[in-house]
Amino acid sequence: MRRxxxxxxxxxxxxxxxxxxxxxxxPATTTTTTTTTTTVTTTTPPTAVPGPxxxxxxxxxxxxxxxxxxxxxPASPDGLLPVVRRIETDKPYVFITIDDGAVxxxxxxxxxxSSQTQPSLFLNTKxxxxxxxxxxxxxxxxxxxxxxxxxxxxNLQGKGYEFQKQEICGNADYLQQQTGVRPTLFRPPFGNYDxxxxxxxxDCGFKALIMWTAAVNDGVVQFQAGSKLVPGDIVLMxxxxxxxxDFLAFLNHCKAHGLTPVPLEDFLSTxxx
Ligand SMILES: [Zn+2]
Numbered sequence: 001m002r003r004x005x006x007x008x009x010x011x012x013x014x015x016x017x018x019x020x021x022x023x024x025x026x027p028a029t030t031t032t033t034t035t036t037t038t039t040v041t042t043t044t045p046p047t048a049v050p051g052p053x054x055x056x057x058x059x060x061x062x063x064x065x066x067x068x069x070x071x072x073x074p075a076s077p078d079g080l081l082p083v084v085r086r087i088e089t090d091k092p093y094v095f096i097t098i099d100d101g102a103v104x105x106x107x108x109x110x111x112x113x114s115s116q117t118q119p120s121l122f123l124n125t126k127x128x129x130x131x132x133x134x135x136x137x138x139x140x141x142x143x144x145x146x147x148x149x150x151x152x153x154x155n156l157q158g159k160g161y162e163f164q165k166q167e168i169c170g171n172a173d174y175l176q177q178q179t180g181v182r183p184t185l186f187r188p189p190f191g192n193y194d195x196x197x198x199x200x201x202x203d204c205g206f207k208a209l210i211m212w213t214a215a216v217n218d219g220v221v222q223f224q225a226g227s228k229l230v231p232g233d234i235v236l237m238x239x240x241x242x243x244x245x246d247f248l249a250f251l252n253h254c255k256a257h258g259l260t261p262v263p264l265e266d267f268l269s270t271x272x273x
Contacts, residue, residue, distance in 0.1 A: 047255070049114050052107035055248060057114045058255040063091070063262065066118055066143070069269030070262075073207055080198040081186075085211040087232040087267045095120070095234045095264040096250055097212065099149060099187065101127030104134040105243035112142035115251050117261040122149040122187040122210070125174045127239070132178055139179055145265050147185040148172050148206065157192040164196055169204040185210050185268065208268055212236035219245030221253045228257050234264065 051057035064070065071089065074082045087095060096119045112119060121135065121144050128135050138144045150156070150167040151174065168186060176182040186206040188197055193209060201209055214229055215222050216237040221229065229235065237246045254261055 051114055051248075052110050053244065055244065057111060057248070058251040059114065060116050060251075060254070060260050062116065063093075063260055066263050066266065069266060069271055069273040071267040071269065071273055073268045073270055079202075080195075081202045081206050081208055083193075083198070083209045083211060084234070084268065086213045086234055087264070089232045089267065092231050092259050093262045093267075094229050094231065094254060094259045095267070096261045097122060097187070097210065097234060097236055097264065098144075099236060099238050100124055100153065101130075101135065101239045103239050103241050103243065104131050105239065105241070107244050108134075108239070108247075109137050109142055111244065111247050112138060112144060115247075115261075117251070118143045118145070118263045119261075120145050120147055120185065120210075120264045122147045122185070123175065124149050124153045124189075125151040125171050126153070128175070128178060136178070145263065146175055146179050146181070146183060147187065147210070148175060148183040149187050150189055153189045155190055155192050156188050156197045157194050159196070161196050161200060164200040165203060168197075168200050168206075172204050172206070184208075184270075185264070187211070207270060210234065210264070216246040216250050218242055219249045221249050229253060229259055231259070 045061050046059050048056050048058050071087065074084060076082050087093070096117060098119050099122045101121070101123045121138065123135060123146055135146065139146055148168065148171045151171045152167060154167060156164050156167065172183055182205065184207045186201045186208070187210045191211055198209060212234045213224050214233050214235045216235060219242060221235070223229070235250060237250065240246065251261070
């Protein structure tokens with residue numbers, strides 16, 4: 001054993017000497033050929049980063065410059081705003097929407113920013129009014145877009161025009177005052193609406209009524225059809241105590257199925273892409 005150890009040490013000594021000795025010969029050479037080696041460094045973007053509370057957050061690179069129109073708003077069938085349940089696209093894109101605003105989870109901002117997603121938020125006046133700065137940060141720092149969900153979250157179905165208009169327009173006015181931008185998309189509470197809702201939302205200036213094709217509850221992605229998200233799905237989740245579990249469940253599902261969350265607004269443009 002000792003002999004082998006010595007042999008290895010001797011071999012290492014030779015290697016060491018060989019490595020350090022060689023450069024010493026260079027100054028003696030009068031004719032030298034200079035070889036310039038160009039090292040091309042390619043930076044591979046991270047696919048995940050450390051997140052709040054020891055979590056791992058999947059990262060999504062932007063497949064195009066966000067804020068650039070990709071598809072036009074569907075035509076209105078009857079002069080009232082169109083109802084959008086999913087986005088027609090052949091690209092591997094899905095859309096995340098987050099409703100209400102009842103629980104302002106402290107990790108929400110960091111999760112949105114680190115994943116590089118830009119969710120669409122459908123907010124009620126009564127929840128935003130409790131902590132406006134929380135939602136302003138999601139808008140300004142995470143580049144999420146704020147949309148409307150009524151003032152008080154009532155079931156609109158079957159209610160009179162004036163009641164519905166007050167809930168919908170009042171919410172739009174409040175959000176415009178808070179964010180500086182008038183919301184363009186409207187989602188009825190519980191997904192319940194009727195012809196009066198569409199009339200009121202149209203009169204309040206909204207461009208589309210947004211439904212959904214999948215949801216996240218208690219950290220589980222749930223589908224209306226099939227067993228996974230598919231391109232064009234609009235996913236619904238809420239500002240709840242389970243925000244971290246829900247948001248990560250959505251992101252991980254996207255990553256596992258080769259899907260990228262992109263801004264919903266880019267596919268409902270009022271200008272031609
Ligand atoms: Zn709601």
